[in-house]
Amino acid sequence: MKRMPKSQRPSPPLPTRALSSVRADRAARGFTLVELAIVMFIVSLLLGGMLLPLSAQQDVRAYGDTQKILSEARDALLGYAMANDRLPCPASSTSNGVESMSSPGVCTNPHDGYFPAATLGLTPVDSSGYLIDGWGSDSYNRIRYAVTTANTNSFTTSSGMKNTGVTVLAPDLQVCSTGASMANAGNPATAACAAGKALATDAVAVIYSLGKNAGTAGAGTEETHNPNPLATIPADRAFVSAPQGSSSDDQMVWLSKSTLFNRLVAAGRLP
Numbered sequence: 001m002k003r004m005p006k007s008q009r010p011s012p013p014l015p016t017r018a019l020s021s022v023r024a025d026r027a028a029r030g031f032t033l034v035e036l037a038i039v040m041f042i043v044s045l046l047l048g049g050m051l052l053p054l055s056a057q058q059d060v061r062a063y064g065d066t067q068k069i070l071s072e073a074r075d076a077l078l079g080y081a082m083a084n085d086r087l088p089c090p091a092s093s094t095s096n097g098v099e100s101m102s103s104p105g106v107c108t109n110p111h112d113g114y115f116p117a118a119t120l121g122l123t124p125v126d127s128s129g130y131l132i133d134g135w136g137s138d139s140y141n142r143i144r145y146a147v148t149t150a151n152t153n154s155f156t157t158s159s160g161m162k163n164t165g166v167t168v169l170a171p172d173l174q175v176c177s178t179g180a181s182m183a184n185a186g187n188p189a190t191a192a193c194a195a196g197k198a199l200a201t202d203a204v205a206v207i208y209s210l211g212k213n214a215g216t217a218g219a220g221t222e223e224t225h226n227p228n229p230l231a232t233i234p235a236d237r238a239f240v241s242a243p244q245g246s247s248s249d250d251q252m253v254w255l256s257k258s259t260l261f262n263r264l265v266a267a268g269r270l271p
């Protein structure tokens with residue numbers, strides 16, 4: 001008898017188990033499409049992340065590095081105060097990162113100097129000894145530092161805080177959330193935030209970076225209050241820490257009276 005070619009033979013009936021397997025297979029194929037869509041969505045997100053412009057990635061890193069440097073600088077100030085019974089004076093533009101005093105306890109640049117990295121042994125510094133932010137190593141990338149002159153320079157005079165006493169000490173640096181409507185701008189002792197716009201009115205020290213725009217901006221409503229190469233308002237006791245934006249990108253931290261006193265009491269330097 002002649003055998004029918006294999007291709008023309010009727011396929012044998014599928015057993016029940018095989019049928020259910022085919023159904024399960026189809027169901028599985030449906031789920032795979034959904035899963036595929038999810039995977040494609042995730043891949044598109046990942047690709048989007050990878051395609052984020054290199055400059056944007058660098059900005060994120062520079063901002064983060066700067067925040068870290070500012071935070072470490074504030075910690076170093078606390079350590080210095082505990083060890084030396086006073087705060088350091090800011091460095092001047094010619095002191096190569098060393099604190100600058102005209103006489104013991106009297107700072108030459110209390111409100112418009114630089115962080116005294118050489119005095120505190122902090123890094124990263126530029127070739128002249130100044131602490132620099134994460135945005136570059138030009139002179140305008142140097143970290144700025146201001147210290148209160150209140151109570152006749154008690155905070156920068158050795159044992160000055162102890163001799164004056166915690167109940168009398170009244171540090172006077174102000175940090176405002178906006179530069180608009182500030183009072184007495186340019187007056188070292190009386191400059192003040194607009195009503196309801198003060199983030200701090202009794203800060204001991206303010207540490208800040210001029211941000212990404214350091215080399216080209218700083219003359220706007222907010223940044224003009226923070227000493228920088230383009231500021232038009234003379235240095236005073238009030239600073240502006242406005243939300244990050246196109247008109248303001250200065251990054252700022254400050255040392256509160258409470259934090260300083262807490263550490264000095266713990267170290268046995270006060271009361």
Ligand SMILES: [Ca+2]
Binds near residue numbers: 217
């Ligand atoms: Ca800026």
Ligand SMILES: [Ca+2]
Binds near residue numbers: 186226227235238
């Ligand atoms: Ca100011």
